[in-house]
Amino acid sequence: xxxxxxxxxxxxxxxxxxxxxxxxxxxxxxxxxxxxxxxxxxxxxxxxxxxxxxxxxxxxxxxxxxxxxxxxxxxxxxxxxxxxxxxxxxxxxxxxxxxxxxxxxxxxxxxxxxxxxxxxxxxxxxxxxxxxxxxxxxxxxxxxxxxxxxxxxxxxxxxxxxxxxxxxxxxxxxxxxxxxxxxxxxxxxxxxxxxxxxxxxxxxxxxxxxxxxxxxxxxxxxxxxxxxxxxxxxxxxxxxxxxxxxxxxxxxxxxxxxxxxxxxxxxxxxxxxxxxxxxxxxxxxxxxxxxxxxxxxxxxxxxxxxxxxxxxxxxxxxxxxxxxxxxxxxxxxxxxxxxxxxxxxxxxxxxxxxxxxxxxxxxxxxxxxxxxxxxxxxxxxxxxxxxxxxxxxxxxxxxxxxxxxxxxxxxxxxxxxxxxxxxxxxxxxxxxxxxxxxxxxxxxxxxxxxxxxxxxxxxxxxxxxxxxxxxxxxxxxxxxxxxxxxxxxxxxxxxxxxxxxxxxxxxxxxxxxxxxxxxxxxxxxxxxxxxxxxxxxxxxxxxxxxxxxxxxxxxxxxxxxxxxxxxxxxxxxxxxxxxxxxxxxxxxxxxxxxxxxxxxxxxxxxxxxxxxxxxxxxxxxxxxxxxxxxxxxxxxxxxxxxxxxxxxxxxxxxxxxxxxxxxxxxxxxxxxxxxxxxxxxxxxxxxxxxxxxxxxxxxxxxxxxxxxxxxxxxxxxxxxxxxxxxxxxxxxxxxxxxxxxxxxxxxxxxxxxxxxxxxxxxxxxxxxxxxxxxxxxxxxxxxxxxxxxxxxxxxxxxxxxxxxxxxxxxxxxxxxxxxxxxxxxxxxxxxxxxxxxxxxxxxxxxxxxxxxxxxxxxxxxxxxxxxxxxxxxxxxxxxxxxxxxxxxxxxxxxxxxxxxxxxxxxxxxxxxxxxxxxxxxxxxxxxxxxxxxxxxxxxxxxxxxxxxxxxxxxxxxxxxxxxxxxxxxxxxxxxxxxxxxxxxxxxxxx
Numbered sequence: 001x002x003x004x005x006x007x008x009x010x011x012x013x014x015x016x017x018x019x020x021x022x023x024x025x026x027x028x029x030x031x032x033x034x035x036x037x038x039x040x041x042x043x044x045x046x047x048x049x050x051x052x053x054x055x056x057x058x059x060x061x062x063x064x065x066x067x068x069x070x071x072x073x074x075x076x077x078x079x080x081x082x083x084x085x086x087x088x089x090x091x092x093x094x095x096x097x098x099x100x101x102x103x104x105x106x107x108x109x110x111x112x113x114x115x116x117x118x119x120x121x122x123x124x125x126x127x128x129x130x131x132x133x134x135x136x137x138x139x140x141x142x143x144x145x146x147x148x149x150x151x152x153x154x155x156x157x158x159x160x161x162x163x164x165x166x167x168x169x170x171x172x173x174x175x176x177x178x179x180x181x182x183x184x185x186x187x188x189x190x191x192x193x194x195x196x197x198x199x200x201x202x203x204x205x206x207x208x209x210x211x212x213x214x215x216x217x218x219x220x221x222x223x224x225x226x227x228x229x230x231x232x233x234x235x236x237x238x239x240x241x242x243x244x245x246x247x248x249x250x251x252x253x254x255x256x257x258x259x260x261x262x263x264x265x266x267x268x269x270x271x272x273x274x275x276x277x278x279x280x281x282x283x284x285x286x287x288x289x290x291x292x293x294x295x296x297x298x299x300x301x302x303x304x305x306x307x308x309x310x311x312x313x314x315x316x317x318x319x320x321x322x323x324x325x326x327x328x329x330x331x332x333x334x335x336x337x338x339x340x341x342x343x344x345x346x347x348x349x350x351x352x353x354x355x356x357x358x359x360x361x362x363x364x365x366x367x368x369x370x371x372x373x374x375x376x377x378x379x380x381x382x383x384x385x386x387x388x389x390x391x392x393x394x395x396x397x398x399x400x401x402x403x404x405x406x407x408x409x410x411x412x413x414x415x416x417x418x419x420x421x422x423x424x425x426x427x428x429x430x431x432x433x434x435x436x437x438x439x440x441x442x443x444x445x446x447x448x449x450x451x452x453x454x455x456x457x458x459x460x461x462x463x464x465x466x467x468x469x470x471x472x473x474x475x476x477x478x479x480x481x482x483x484x485x486x487x488x489x490x491x492x493x494x495x496x497x498x499x500x501x502x503x504x505x506x507x508x509x510x511x512x513x514x515x516x517x518x519x520x521x522x523x524x525x526x527x528x529x530x531x532x533x534x535x536x537x538x539x540x541x542x543x544x545x546x547x548x549x550x551x552x553x554x555x556x557x558x559x560x561x562x563x564x565x566x567x568x569x570x571x572x573x574x575x576x577x578x579x580x581x582x583x584x585x586x587x588x589x590x591x592x593x594x595x596x597x598x599x600x601x602x603x604x605x606x607x608x609x610x611x612x613x614x615x616x617x618x619x620x621x622x623x624x625x626x627x628x629x630x631x632x633x634x635x636x637x638x639x640x641x642x643x644x645x646x647x648x649x650x651x652x653x654x655x656x657x658x659x660x661x662x663x664x665x666x667x668x669x670x671x672x673x674x675x676x677x678x679x680x681x682x683x684x685x686x687x688x689x690x691x692x693x694x695x696x697x698x699x700x701x702x703x704x705x706x707x708x709x710x711x712x713x714x715x716x717x718x719x720x721x722x723x724x725x726x727x728x729x730x731x732x733x734x735x736x737x738x739x740x741x742x743x744x745x746x747x748x749x750x751x752x753x754x755x756x757x758x759x760x761x762x763x764x765x766x767x768x769x770x771x772x773x774x775x776x777x778x779x780x781x782x783x784x785x786x787x788x789x790x791x792x793x794x795x796x797x798x799x800x801x802x803x804x805x806x807x808x809x810x811x812x813x814x815x816x817x818x819x820x821x822x823x824x825x826x827x828x829x830x831x832x833x834x835x836x837x838x839x840x841x842x843x844x845x846x847x848x849x850x851x852x853x854x855x856x857x858x859x860x861x862x863x864x865x866x867x868x869x870x871x872x873x874x875x876x877x878x879x880x881x882x883x884x885x886x887x888x889x890x891x892x893x894x895x896x897x898x899x900x901x902x903x904x905x906x907x908x909x910x911x912x913x914x915x916x917x918x919x920x921x922x923x924x925x926x927x928x929x930x931x932x933x934x935x936x937x938x939x940x941x942x943x944x945x946x947x948x949x950x951x952x953x954x955x956x957x958x959x960x961x962x963x964x965x966x967x968x969x970x971x972x973x974x975x976x977x978x979x980x981x982x983x984x985x986x987x988x989x990x
Contacts, residue, residue: 022279025100025188027055030080031064037077040185045082049099058164059084059097065114065182078112078149081184084167095168096181104158106193108283110327111152112185113167121170122181126156126163132330133170138348138359149184153327156188163188189283194333195244196251201374203251206333213238219248226377228258232267243281246271250288250335256342256375265292265336287328291336294324298343301757302438303430304475314438318347338374341367342381349384350757380755383748391749399797399817402869406731407799407815409738410773414451415796416745417764418461421452423753424762425464433464433471437759440477440491443468443498447781448764453506454790455774455800462506469499473516479546481519482565486545490634493544493565496520501571502782505790508827508859509982511893511911511948517572518946521581524569525946528562529588532617536591540614542635554622557611558591559635563643563783570650570784576915576978577887580946582655589651589660592644595619596663602626604686606666608644608693610637625684638693642780649702650784664702667694668711701778705786707806722772726803734773734801741766776802776830785829792825792861807832810876816866825861831876833857833883839875840864848872852879859979886976890914890942892921892969893982899967901989906955908967911948912940914978924971925955927962963990 028040036042041055045063049056065083084096113122113134123133132152156163167181197206203223205212212220219234235248246268253264269288275281297317300306310317321343328340345367352360368384375381383389396415400408424445428435435442446468452461472495477484483492500520503513523546530540539558543550544565550556566585573581595612599605601620611621611629623630627637634640645664652660670677671694681687696718702708703715704723716727721737724730744765745752756762771777776788788805789812791798797817804811807830816822836856840848849865856862856876864874891914898909906925912918918940925932935953943949969983 021103022105022190024190024279024283025055025102025186027098027100027186028077029064029082029183029185034064034080035076037075037185040077043082043098043186051101054101056099057082057097058099059095059166061096077185078151081112081114081149081182083114084181084183095166096183097164097166098183098186099162099164100186100188101162102158102188104160106191107156107158107163107188108191108287108331109152109154109156109163109165110185110187110189111165111167112183113150113152114182114184122150122167123170124152124154125166125168126154127158127160128164128166131156135326138351138357138363151185151323151327153330155191155193155331155333189286190280191283192243192280194335195247196335197333198251198338198374201376213240216240216248223252223255226255226257228252228255228260228264232264242271242274243284246284247335254335254337254339256338256371256378256381261339287331287334288336290324291328291340294321294328294340295343297321298325298347301436302441302759303434303436304432304438318351322347338371341371345371345384346755346757349755353751353761354758380750383750388747390746392746399819399869403799403815403817404731404813404871406734406738406773406801407813407871409735409742410770410799410801411797411815411817413738413741413745413766413770414456416742417767417770418452418456418458418796420745420749420752420762420764421449421458421461421464425460427753429464429467431467432475433468435468435759437757439468439472439475439495441758441760443472443494444760445762445764446498446502448762448767450502450777450782451767451770451774453502454777454787455770455794456796456798457792457794458796465499466503466507469503469513472496472499480523481516481521481568482523482544482546484546486541486543486548486550488635489542489544489559489561489565493567497564497567501568504571504575505785505787505829507895509891509893509913509979510895511913511982512895512897514572514575514893514913515911515943515948517568517575517581518578518943518948520568521572521578521584522946524566524584525580528565529584530614532591532612532615534617536594536617537587538591538612538614538617539588542611542631551614554630556614557621557629558614559611559629560608560640560642560644561635563640563647566647567783570647570654573654574650574785576889576891576913577654578915578946579888579944585647585651586655586657586660589648593648593660593663596644597666602684604689606670607686607689608637608641608663610635627684627689637689641693642698643783645698646701646780646783649705650779653705653784653786661702661706664699665708668699668702668714670694671696671699671714672711701780701786704772704776704778720772720778721769722778737766737769737773741770773802774800776805787829789829790827792827793822794824798822798824798866805830808834808878808882810874812874814864814866814872814874815870816868816872819868821868822866823863824866825863826874826876827859827861828856828876829858831856831858832878833885834878835880835883836876837879838862838864839877840866841873841875842867843871843873857885857979859981886916888915889976889978890916890918890940891978891982892918892940892975893979894967894969894985895982896985896987899965899985899987901961901965901987904956904958904961906957906965906967906989907952908935908955909950909952910937910940910969911950912942915942915944917941918975918977921970921975922972923953924968926966926968927964928966932957932962932965961989964988 026040027043028037029043032044045061047056049058062083064080066080111124124131132154134150167183169181195206196203203220215234215238219231222230232249232252235245249264249268252258253261272281272285298321302314307313325340325344328334329337345364348360348364368381371381379389396412424435446465449461452458483495500516507513528539528544529537532538539562541549541551541555542557542559543555569581570585572578573585596608601618603609603619603626609619610627612619620626621629629635648660648663670690677687677691696714697720700720700723712727715723721733725733752762775790777786779786788802788810799815801813803813836854838851838854842848848867890912893911893913900907908923921937923935933955937951940951941949966986
């Protein structure tokens with residue numbers, strides 16, 4: 001056995017050039033007048049090989065070529081190149097050949113080849129031996145803008161005095177003959193051969209006869225045992241050259257399970273950088289930095305700071321990253337190869353989840369299948385390949401032994417949901433509210449968070465959505481209540497509609513969020529809508545912004561999807577019945593009712609059209625048919641039809657006008673006789689359309705809110721799980737709905753948390769079912785507020801089931817999983833103003849508590865006592881006459897941000913967010929119970945024009961400023977207003 005200290009292998013140069021003779025050979029192909037990459041030699045199409053020059057082409061060259069899209073992210077290197085002759089079989093077979101004279105030695109080659117649809121199947125030969133080929137990378141296959149050229153990297157061992165690089169097409173026939181055979185760059189960098197390799201999951205020397213330093217032996221053993229800290233410690237102690245230590249640290253960092261791999265990489269770089277003379281060491285540093293450049297761009301995700309830091313958007317960063325990671329992964333002996341593949345596989349999987357393009361899944365599977373061979377113990381790799389791993393915790397079921405099954409399942413689903421949410425609030429959210437996917441994607445996950453807010457009263461979730469809403473509002477993406485840029489409604493609406501409306505309930509009475517909804521209503525009134533030639537009120541476009549709409553064809557259409565943009569105005573109308581908000585949602589709704597009923601332009605009666613042109617009011621939209629807009633499935637029939645049904649139901653809910661229910665009733669009547677419609681109806685016909693759009697589940701909210709029992713036979717068979725339980729009493733519907741939610745979060749949970757790349761794909765399943773059980777709300781994604789009750793001071797160890805709800809009665813089953821009695825708050829939303837009794841009974845029917853004479857108005861919070869670990873029934877019943885309340889009321893309000901301490905004075909800004917003027921209002925300041933002063937505001941107008949109305953008062957305190965002050969509006973409660981929740985705020989002064 002050979003006795004050899006490893007560092008001797010590093011300096012052995014028998015038959016190769018000496019270290020002092022080594023240099024890099026770098027060539028940038030292109031036109032003579034184009035920009036040359038730094039440190040590279042320009043090679044033009046006319047540079048034929050000569051011995052004097054030492055490099056050049058030995059084949060025919062057609063001329064200079066540019067990349068299909070200049071990929072400036074790589075600087076001058078990959079913006080242009082040269083093309084071999086192509087278009088005929090003999091030239092395609094001949095290919096393009098470039099020669100470089102170099103000393104014998106070991107090199108890493110990097111070859112740049114063109115992009116574009118006719119350059120995706122090229123292969124490279126070096127000195128007659130196959131070296132590499134372009135991959136069928138899905139990023140290149142999609143043909144997106146700025147498709148990057150391919151950079152191919154591979155080791156080359158030169159025993160003679162030159163390297164002959166040949167580029168040729170792959171395949172046969174017309175595809176082969178039409179290949180663009182091009183070359184953009186050539187780099188040959190002297191390198192050291194790798195001394196270690198992974199074989200069968202073990203790290204071992206390439207030379208099996210090497211006798212190892214004892215510390216190396218120990219380090220290798222610990223590496224194989226996945227003791228990475230122990231392995232790195234042993235490698236540091238080994239009596240070997242620093243370069244060898246660096247390689248071993250990189251191998252440790254390159255294990256996909258190493259938790260501190262970045263720190264080890266930085267340590268290895270520090271070791272390598274101490275040798276500033278040996279070009280091979282310098283090139284090794286470059287290799288490591290190539291990996292980090294790719295990884296940094298992957299891990300930058302889509303944070304807003306990343307665009308500024310890297311000078312490119314997310315798409316460009318991922319193009320850049322995949323090229324760099326491919327470079328690292330293409331060297332089979334590279335210590336960081338597996339890490340590079342791991343990062344690349346995650347990116348491909350993320351793109352699959354985002355785009356549903358199976359080619360990305362195939363590319364991801366290819367990578368993870370290779371990784372699984374070497375890292376079979378890694379659970380995440382197997383998860384990416386489709387294996388299912390359950391995430392369980394005793395906390396999900398503890399204390400549930402005596403609970404009803406529905407309550408135990410509901411609590412488990414809620415706890416799992418909170419665990420997912422808390423990952424995002426605690427691990428990912430930045431101070432500006434972002435979650436790492438940029439606001440446009442981050443905001444979408446909040447559609448599924450309502451149970452955390454209104455059932456668990458989770459402070460972290462509430463803080464997170466408030467932080468997101470404020471960050472969005474303060475960003476440069478928003479102007480005057482909506483997206484600054486006018487673009488398609490799906491994307492322009494989500495920034496506001498997915499973050500703000502829900503805060504009108506979660507932050508009930510907060511003037512800031514009401515006034516923001518007013519701003520969006522102004523945009524709808526002043527920018528989005530207009531009268532058509534038929535006199536109907538419709539959107540002018542589906543590409544809308546805060547200041548303009550795109551009225552060019554085919555975008556000059558009103559679509560069902562525009563209902564998402566209207567969401568804040570619906571919530572505003574619910575909050576204060578603002579006359580302008582009610583008018584906007586009503587008139588727009590009436591126009592859609594008329595369009596649904598009308599038969600015209602090929603659209604049958606009783607069907608929601610895919611689009612309505614503006615101003616012509618044609619129901620055929622911009623496409624060739626009434627049902628296909630030509631703008632993709634999302635904006636064609638029946639994709640968003642449900643949004644119009646939900647809008648019409650909301651307008652009825654807010655106004656009481658039953659004309660807005662007619663489309664629902666017509667649809668349900670047809671559903672009763674759906675079997676009479678031919679299953680093979682002609683595309684576009686009435687029967688075809690009704691079969692595609694009508695579903696009892698779509699109308700479940702109609703049944704629960706209206707109480708219309710005429711179609712219960714339909715709903716028993718196809719309604720929502722909650723509705724089917726309400727109609728049948730069969731708790732299996734409740735349990736199965738909860739289990740659906742549980743299973744979506746129980747299996748492979750990292751795909752909802754740490755492994756998410758595109759944040760608009762964080763779907764927490766079953767949120768609507770949980771919300772219906774806890775609160776009686778039956779809408780989709782918070783389209784409009786229909787809660788019967790929401791909960792305060794509950795947490796996750798709490799179950800509730802709304803069994804009956806109307807404007808005079810509320811019945812709820814509750815279960816407290818905690819071992820102690822708990823006081824929770826019930827915020828009541830649907831009950832008419834009046835006096836009620838609130839009674840809590842155990843299932844043995846004994847009263848646990850009883851409160852009579854409770855004054856209730858919308859938003860009233862009632863405290864109730866929950867016994868430990870027993871099922872209780874809470875009944876709230878009207879005990880007198882309904883108290884009539886004016887349709888329009890003032891609403892004086894303040895928030896913590898309205899109280900500003902300036903030196904020895906306190907300034908308070910008071911808002912009126914109601915619809916009636918506040919004639920006179922007292923503002924009082926307290927230090928605990930001690931009064932510090934009073935001010936009176938006269939004539940605070942109502943914001944009937946949708947512009948905020950405020951007045952400011954100031955209190956001079958002097959040097960004896962307390963630590964905490966409390967501001968109270970209308971302390972004697974003389975003002976009849978929408979709510980008093982926003983009349984008091986306490987703020988820390990010091």
